[in-house]
Amino acid sequence: MRARRYKAESAPMNGDQNSAKAITGSMPMKGGNGTYSYSMNSYYQKKSAEIEKEKIMEVIAEKLDMKNLSSVSNTIRLADLGCSTGTNTFVTMQGILEAMQQKYQSQCTPDDHQTMPEFQVFFNDLVLNDFNTLFTSLPKDRPYFAAGVPGSFHDRLFPESSIHLVHTSYALHWLSKLPEELQNKTFPAWNKGRIHYTSAPKEVVDAYVSQFAKDMKNFLDARAKELVPGGMMVMILTGIPRSIPYSQTPTGMMYDSISSSLMDMAKEGLIDEGQVDSFNLPFYAASLEELEGLVVKNGCFIMERMESSNPAAWLKGPVDIRQWVMHIRAAMEGMFARHFGSHEVMDQMFQRSAQKLSDQSDLINSRCHLKTQLLAVLKRK
Amino acid sequence: MRARRYKAESAPMNGDQNSAKAITGSMPMKGGNGTYSYSMNSYYQKKSAEIEKEKIMEVIAEKLDMKNLSSVSNTIRLADLGCSTGTNTFVTMQGILEAMQQKYQSQCTPDDHQTMPEFQVFFNDLVLNDFNTLFTSLPKDRPYFAAGVPGSFHDRLFPESSIHLVHTSYALHWLSKLPEELQNKTFPAWNKGRIHYTSAPKEVVDAYVSQFAKDMKNFLDARAKELVPGGMMVMILTGIPRSIPYSQTPTGMMYDSISSSLMDMAKEGLIDEGQVDSFNLPFYAASLEELEGLVVKNGCFIMERMESSNPAAWLKGPVDIRQWVMHIRAAMEGMFARHFGSHEVMDQMFQRSAQKLSDQSDLINSRCHLKTQLLAVLKRK
Numbered sequence: 001m002r003a004r005r006y007k008a009e010s011a012p013m014n015g016d017q018n019s020a021k022a023i024t025g026s027m028p029m030k031g032g033n034g035t036y037s038y039s040m041n042s043y044y045q046k047k048s049a050e051i052e053k054e055k056i057m058e059v060i061a062e063k064l065d066m067k068n069l070s071s072v073s074n075t076i077r078l079a080d081l082g083c084s085t086g087t088n089t090f091v092t093m094q095g096i097l098e099a100m101q102q103k104y105q106s107q108c109t110p111d112d113h114q115t116m117p118e119f120q121v122f123f124n125d126l127v128l129n130d131f132n133t134l135f136t137s138l139p140k141d142r143p144y145f146a147a148g149v150p151g152s153f154h155d156r157l158f159p160e161s162s163i164h165l166v167h168t169s170y171a172l173h174w175l176s177k178l179p180e181e182l183q184n185k186t187f188p189a190w191n192k193g194r195i196h197y198t199s200a201p202k203e204v205v206d207a208y209v210s211q212f213a214k215d216m217k218n219f220l221d222a223r224a225k226e227l228v229p230g231g232m233m234v235m236i237l238t239g240i241p242r243s244i245p246y247s248q249t250p251t252g253m254m255y256d257s258i259s260s261s262l263m264d265m266a267k268e269g270l271i272d273e274g275q276v277d278s279f280n281l282p283f284y285a286a287s288l289e290e291l292e293g294l295v296v297k298n299g300c301f302i303m304e305r306m307e308s309s310n311p312a313a314w315l316k317g318p319v320d321i322r323q324w325v326m327h328i329r330a331a332m333e334g335m336f337a338r339h340f341g342s343h344e345v346m347d348q349m350f351q352r353s354a355q356k357l358s359d360q361s362d363l364i365n366s367r368c369h370l371k372t373q374l375l376a377v378l379k380r381k
Numbered sequence: 382m383r384a385r386r387y388k389a390e391s392a393p394m395n396g397d398q399n400s401a402k403a404i405t406g407s408m409p410m411k412g413g414n415g416t417y418s419y420s421m422n423s424y425y426q427k428k429s430a431e432i433e434k435e436k437i438m439e440v441i442a443e444k445l446d447m448k449n450l451s452s453v454s455n456t457i458r459l460a461d462l463g464c465s466t467g468t469n470t471f472v473t474m475q476g477i478l479e480a481m482q483q484k485y486q487s488q489c490t491p492d493d494h495q496t497m498p499e500f501q502v503f504f505n506d507l508v509l510n511d512f513n514t515l516f517t518s519l520p521k522d523r524p525y526f527a528a529g530v531p532g533s534f535h536d537r538l539f540p541e542s543s544i545h546l547v548h549t550s551y552a553l554h555w556l557s558k559l560p561e562e563l564q565n566k567t568f569p570a571w572n573k574g575r576i577h578y579t580s581a582p583k584e585v586v587d588a589y590v591s592q593f594a595k596d597m598k599n600f601l602d603a604r605a606k607e608l609v610p611g612g613m614m615v616m617i618l619t620g621i622p623r624s625i626p627y628s629q630t631p632t633g634m635m636y637d638s639i640s641s642s643l644m645d646m647a648k649e650g651l652i653d654e655g656q657v658d659s660f661n662l663p664f665y666a667a668s669l670e671e672l673e674g675l676v677v678k679n680g681c682f683i684m685e686r687m688e689s690s691n692p693a694a695w696l697k698g699p700v701d702i703r704q705w706v707m708h709i710r711a712a713m714e715g716m717f718a719r720h721f722g723s724h725e726v727m728d729q730m731f732q733r734s735a736q737k738l739s740d741q742s743d744l745i746n747s748r749c750h751l752k753t754q755l756l757a758v759l760k761r762k
Binding site for chain 2: 074075118119120122127128130131132135136138145146147148149150151156157158159160161162
């Protein structure tokens with residue numbers, strides 16, 4: 001539902017993003033409202049995440065025990081993990097807060113002698129996120145006390161049993177770092193000629209799977225400590241239907257086109273082939289079943305709602321391939337440019353990829369219905 | 382003990398600062414480590430505030446009931462109000478936190494079956510403070526969870542009964558805004574020919590007194606809500622011994638010299654006299670007795686320790702007037718320049734003020750022993 005400063009959506013039909021932090025350090029999004037801009041990207045994320053809004057409201061109304069939570073604490077604490085700087089986070093968190101207030105009112109009668117608790121909302125993102133912009137954008141008449149929390153959500157961010165609801169959207173599919181196996185030429189997971197595990201040998205895919213599992217373990221362990229019993233966690237992330245190879249998703253096709261364009265350019269001497277081999281996107285799309293397995297393994301959460309959706313259900317008509325590539329470019333150019341260098345190389349890479357994808361537009365459109373967005377709503381036991 | 386982004390120390394012997402926010406909006410401090418720099422200013426504040434350190438540790442050891450506080454909450458929450466971006470806030474808050482841990486250990490035996498609580502530290506400053514710099518400067522191995530809170534401490538910042546210790550240093554002497562009476566030519570408090578209430582008629586002084594009282598009321602009301610019963614508040618601010626006019630303090634002499642230099646320049650046609658009349662520093666130095674009166678009026682706090690000190694006790698030898706003026710310039714030039722314009726005017730203003738002050742160096746040195754730093758340690762009833 002929002003873009004983090006160091007990630008960005010890769011396609012109108014998919015919320016893929018990238019964490020430049022994991023590769024080369026910070027990569028600010030482009031400003032303004034143009035085609036290449038961050039705000040346009042965050043608009044797509046917003047539209048895709050809105051698909052989940054009603055489901056989240058339903059789970060809060062049905063499964064969150066506000067009466068119990070507020071009987072223990074006079075402050076209800078919410079956290080948005082991977083909040084970025086944009087306005088999406090304010091809209092989302094206020095929506096969730098209002099659903100919690102409604103649930104409170106439906107549960108507590110005046111006879112309960114309880115007063116509506118106060119709310120505190122923590123906005124978290126990596127330490128290099130632009131918190132100054134976030135803070136100056138805070139709504140003036142907000143019904144909560146706001147705080148910013150810098151740091152990786154793969155580590156602890158809050159005191160034990162202090163948070164009542166965690167929300168995280170379009171963030172968990174970013175790996176905390178590239179798997180080490182990808183970074184040594186002599187290992188079987190050396191990802192020669194590709195920029196991602198799409199269409200890669202099993203060793204490469206396994207390295208990504210294993211890193212995602214480690215990251216999710218750390219994430220769930222930390223949140224299990226921080227959430228109060230009965231507290232809730234809402235996670236929206238990019239995923240993939242089980243048993244479909246990533247190369248059959250539109251985003252996978254995009255990555256394959258970029259890999260192939262870069263290799264063409266290497267053959268023509270425009271770039272060095274070794275540059276392609278050593279570049280990898282730290283992005284992993286899990287299946288719902290895979291995510292469920294990791295939640296079960298953690299053991300601290302009840303799964304209240306687990307489902308996958310088509311994040312592009314709101315899009316009308318066929319995908320405009322050129323526009324899609326422009327969005328990818330807006331989101332990822334900085335990251336590629338740091339590794340591959342010149343603007344000319346970027347021009348070539350995106351132009352060639354656009355051509356390759358245009359040649360497959362029917363196939364891409366036929367794959368746009370895939371349920372590549374995961375929603376998981378968990379409750380702390 | 383630290384400089385806020387919109388305040389700065391005015392003198393080696395006095396922690397006067399200014400809030401450009403209250404006059405014209407933001408005024409970033411100068412970067413770097415040079416003579417005019419923010420870091421040099423924050424060094425003086427640090428040295429002056431360190432005078433209070435031992436007293437604060439003593440009050441925590443004697444008066445703070447950590448056993449009781451931690452029996453109610455497994456998280457102990459601290460807040461530094463007016464934290465700025467510098468490293469002073471980290472050193473101070475960690476020192477206070479360690480004193481609280483020691484007190485906990487002295488109170489709780491293993492038989493109490495309590496474990497050391499976790500600590501969360503909130504760093505607060507105005508919304509235009511540079512939180513990005515603050516967050517990237519956070520110590521790596523900090524024994525607490527950190528959060529930033531943007532907003533004015535004259536309003537509520539935290540949920541009710543959620544904070545256990547508040548610290549604020551070199552911030553409370555800044556008014557939230559200029560008194561309205563100063564801003565109308567037809568009012569008796571129109572401060573003609575001066576930049577401050579130093580040497581001003583009673584009406585001007587009263588307007589400042591009244592604004593300080595309003596601000597302190599709002600501050601104490603908000604903190605009374607936010608602090609838990611038994612929670613503590615440490616306040617360090619610039620003040621003045623009772624019955625001494627501000628014009629008899631070194632800083633007051635500085636302000637008078639600046640006023641007088643500006644009026645000379647107006648007479649020479651370098652600036653417009655109206656510009657001097659309409660400029661006022663929103664800084665007020667209260668006496669300890671005045672502060673006590675406001676705390677009593679609020680009624681929610683016990684005064685555990687109230688005293689005044691000479692903030693320049695650590696300075697060796699006589700004041701170097703030129704250096705002092707350079708510091709003032711570093712701290713305040715931006716604010717003056719916004720109102721008075723050109724760099725040439727600033728050069729003239731500070732050069733003339735330095736000359737006037739040099740002519741009075743014996744008198745300034747004789748007044749450097751004044752107890753112009755207030756410490757108030759309060760406990761929430």
